[in-house]
Amino acid sequence: MSSPTARYPVCKVEDLKSEGRIITTVKGVEVGIFSVGDRYYAWRNMCPHGAAPVCEGVVCGTRLPSLVYEYKYGREQEILRCPWHGWEFDLTTGRHLVDQDVKLRGYPVEVAEGQLYLVM
Amino acid sequence: MAKPRIIDADVHNAIAQPKDLLPYLPRAWHSYWLSAGPAYGGGWVSPISVLRKDAKTDDGGMPGSDPHYMLKHHFEKYGIDYGILTGSGILGISVNPNPDYANVLASAYNDWLIETWMKASPVYKGSILINHSDPQAAAKEIDRMAKHKDMVQVIMCSASRMLYGQRFFHPIYEAAERNGLPVAFHPGTEGRGISGPPTPSGYPTSYFEWHNILPINYMAHVNSLVCEGVFEKFPKLKVVAIEGGIAWLPHLMWRMDKNYKGLRDQVPWLKRLPSEYILEHIRLTTQPIEEPRNSEHLNQILDMVDAGRTVMFSSDYPHWDFDNPRMALAPIRKDLRSRILADNAMELYGLQDVPDSSPLATESSEGGVRP
Ligand code: FES
Numbered sequence: 394m395s396s397p398t399a400r401y402p403v404c405k406v407e408d409l410k411s412e413g414r415i416i417t418t419v420k421g422v423e424v425g426i427f428s429v430g431d432r433y434y435a436w437r438n439m440c441p442h443g444a445a446p447v448c449e450g451v452v453c454g455t456r457l458p459s460l461v462y463e464y465k466y467g468r469e470q471e472i473l474r475c476p477w478h479g480w481e482f483d484l485t486t487g488r489h490l491v492d493q494d495v496k497l498r499g500y501p502v503e504v505a506e507g508q509l510y511l512v513m
Numbered sequence: 514m515a516k517p518r519i520i521d522a523d524v525h526n527a528i529a530q531p532k533d534l535l536p537y538l539p540r541a542w543h544s545y546w547l548s549a550g551p552a553y554g555g556g557w558v559s560p561i562s563v564l565r566k567d568a569k570t571d572d573g574g575m576p577g578s579d580p581h582y583m584l585k586h587h588f589e590k591y592g593i594d595y596g597i598l599t600g601s602g603i604l605g606i607s608v609n610p611n612p613d614y615a616n617v618l619a620s621a622y623n624d625w626l627i628e629t630w631m632k633a634s635p636v637y638k639g640s641i642l643i644n645h646s647d648p649q650a651a652a653k654e655i656d657r658m659a660k661h662k663d664m665v666q667v668i669m670c671s672a673s674r675m676l677y678g679q680r681f682f683h684p685i686y687e688a689a690e691r692n693g694l695p696v697a698f699h700p701g702t703e704g705r706g707i708s709g710p711p712t713p714s715g716y717p718t719s720y721f722e723w724h725n726i727l728p729i730n731y732m733a734h735v736n737s738l739v740c741e742g743v744f745e746k747f748p749k750l751k752v753v754a755i756e757g758g759i760a761w762l763p764h765l766m767w768r769m770d771k772n773y774k775g776l777r778d779q780v781p782w783l784k785r786l787p788s789e790y791i792l793e794h795i796r797l798t799t800q801p802i803e804e805p806r807n808s809e810h811l812n813q814i815l816d817m818v819d820a821g822r823t824v825m826f827s828s829d830y831p832h833w834d835f836d837n838p839r840m841a842l843a844p845i846r847k848d849l850r851s852r853i854l855a856d857n858a859m860e861l862y863g864l865q866d867v868p869d870s871s872p873l874a875t876e877s878s879e880g881g882v883r884p
Contacts (some may be wrong), residue, residue, distance in 0.1 A: 443837045449567040476566035477835050 400503060400510040409433070409509060416448050419511050424500060426509060427452065429471055429484050435511050436473070436487055437498040445477040447497065455481055455490070473497075514866035517594035519838055520858035522798045523699070523755050523827035524587070524596035526630050526637075528603065528622075529578035533629070537621035542614060551618065553605040553706035557720035561833055568831035576831035577601055580633035587830045588636055591838050594855070594867045596830075597638050597665060598630055599699055599755065604670045607645040608706030615644035616654070623658050631663045635868035640668035640697060646707070648681060652688035659692035665862040666753065671698040671727075672708035677734040678741030690747045695796070695861060697753035698734065700727045731757035732765050735795055739769065742782040744790045751861060753796045756829060760803045763817040766791055792819050796861060798827035799853060800836040808844030820849055825858040 403426055404415045415426045416438055423438035425448025440447035454469035472490070473482045481490040487497035501512040528534055531547055538546055568576035568586065577583065588596060603622055606615040619642045630637045641658040643651035651669075658664050667689050675681055677698070689696045704711035704723065711730065717723040731754050738744065738752060769787035777783065783790070797818070805811055815824065828836050836842075842850050859865060 443835070443840045445835075445837070446567050451561075451566060474561060476568075477833060479561035479833060 398512050400512055403435075403509050403511050406433075406504060406507050406509055414448065414452065416446075419500075420513055422513070423448070424511060425449075426502065426511075427473070427484050432485070433502040433504065433509060434484055434487075435500040435502045436482075436484075437500070439498070440475045440477065440480065441489075441495050441497065442475065442480055443477055445475050447473065447475045447482070450474045450476040452484065517855045517859055517864060517867050519591065519593045519826065520855050520862070520864060521587075521593045521596040521828050521830070521838075522753070522825040522858050523599050523800060523829050524583075525577045525601040525830065525832060526580070526583070526598045526626070527575050527577040527601035528625070529574055534618075534621050534625055537624040537628075539617055542617050545614065546618070551603045551606050551609065552614075553608045553702060555705040556702075557704075557717070557723045559720045559724075559833065563833055565831040565833060565835055580630050580637065583830070584634055584636065587828070591828075593636070593828075593838070595636055595638055595858070595862075595864050597640060597858070597862065598626065599640050599668055599697070600626075600642055603642065604668070604699055605672060605702030605705060606642070607670050608672050608674075608702055608708045609644075610707050612644060612647040612650070616647055616650045619644045619651075619654055620657075623654065623664075627661055627663070631661070635663075637663070638862065638864070639664045640666045641694070643667055643669050643685065645669040645673065645682060645685060648684040652684040655685070655688040655692055655694070659694060664694070665864075666694050667696045669696070669698055670702045671700045671730055671734065671754075671757065672702040672705060672711075673734075674707055674709060676737035676741075678737030678739070678743050680741070683743070683746065686743055686747045686750050690750045693749075695751040695753050697755050699755045700730070700757055703727060703730050727756075728758040728761045732761055735762075735791065736765060736769065738795075739783070739787045739790045740780050742780065744794045745782050745784065751794055751796060753798065753825075753861070755798045755827065756800060757797070758801070758803065759797050759799070759818060759820075759824065760814050762791070762797070763814065766818075792823060795823065796857065797824050799824060799841065800827040800829040801834045802836055802841050811844055812846050812849070815845065815849055815853075821852045822857060824853050825861070826854045 401419045403417050409415050409428050424435050425438050427434045438446050438448040451474045452470055453472050455472045457465045457467045459465045471484050473484050482497055487499045489495035503510045535543055564576040570579040570582040606618050609615045622642050626639050641664050643654050655667055710716050766788035773787055
């Protein structure tokens with residue numbers, strides 16, 4: 394049986410905006426909170442590949458699929474790269490860019506009066 | 514005393530600051546080292562850098578550069594009893610064009626290693642760095658350093674001008690055998706300095722392309738070591754092919770055995786099938802372990818190379834392609850896994866008991882407490 398969900402205050406929106414990301418522990422689980430534009434995402438700090446602390450990775454853009462010898466840059470600040478093997482995850486969906494079946498575990502985030510809450 | 518559970522056969526200890534090496538380096542080379550570093554040039558740039566982003570030391574120093582931080586961040590975290598240190602950023606001195614510089618750097622590095630790492634904890638075991646482009650000097654360095662009981666192997670880069678079986682290198686093997694040490698080689702400098710291009714047809718374009726194909730150099734060296742009779746000449750010698758992959762080996766062994774049946778008279782000094790020399794004398798490390806879609810295929814490959822005696826676990830900490838022992842070996846069958854995690858390295862390096870600092874060392878297997 395899963396335990397009932399509750400809202401946990403994790404940080405102030407302005408702190409997240411100024412620090413770029415916040416890694417915190419909720420119910421014994423390490424979670425990284427990210428903001429992309431004006432939306433917020435929370436991902437478990439555990440890479441599905443080799444269990445690296447994935448949320449400590451670089452937040453960046455990437456080269457988009459293109460024609461041979463063409464380079465197109467995009468998705469600035471929407472990609473999280475694992476600090477170990479460099480797997481690229483879409484911060485907005487948690488999915489690996491190459492293998493859509495590989496996903497970060499995510500949690501809903503709610504905002505009220507400048508405070509971010511994690512629903513777990 | 515308890516036996517080790519995990520031995521990590523490839524851990525990279527870095528020099529925190531270039532000036533740290535000066536006390537060990539002849540004065541005549543100080544300014545050269547400070548301005549040029551190891552100076553073997555070239556190389557491919559990894560888009561995600563070679564060092565793990567989460568492995569900076571507590572005070573923001575280079576990953577791998579602090580022995581005390583590494584104990585916490587790597588050894589204690591994963592329950593690793595011993596780590597074989599393989600150096601960082603200096604392995605390629607053998608492909609520096611100046612053999613005199615490479616020789617003094619090797620000696621300085623080895624002295625620094627003893628002072629800085631061996632003294633920090635008994636979990637650290639060292640590899641004697643040599644300059645393989647001057648085999649006589651390398652043999653002397655092996656004799657000089659082998660006196661330290663914490664130095665458990667000889668190491669050189671896998672990039673080279675010549676194939677490793679050739680007689681030019683034999684003084685190195687003779688010295689290693691004389692001192693009872695295995696000789697390891699480690700990739701990463703292929704195509705740099707005075708080494709040949711990393712493929713017989715030249716230079717790959719990207720780091721990705723270059724990294725994919727590193728095992729071809731390993732195939733070439735292992736083939737050469739066997740065919741040139743190195744293991745007939747030095748029957749006690751063991752060679753550790755670090756970080757070169759595993760899955761290519763069955764292919765090479767079968768090809769060599771098949772050709773041996775027809776072409777044996779070109780290598781009349783070989784008394785056994787080439788694959789038998791390989792399984793007896795070559796040791797491989799796991800990282801970066803192959804990750805086939807069907808993990809059973811990995812077990813099949815491990816069986817083909819008799820992994821229960823030939824393969825040792827390695828993490829490559831703190832490099833980007835680090836393997837976590839809890840995850841990376843999960844697909845491997847249990848009976849093989851314990852051999853790979855510790856037993857094969859225990860036997861090769863003579864590390865029978867856990868070191869004194871290990872939590873296991875304070876309780877005997879009977880449950881009593883050691884004095
Ligand atoms: S552990 Fe994250 S990419 Fe391998």
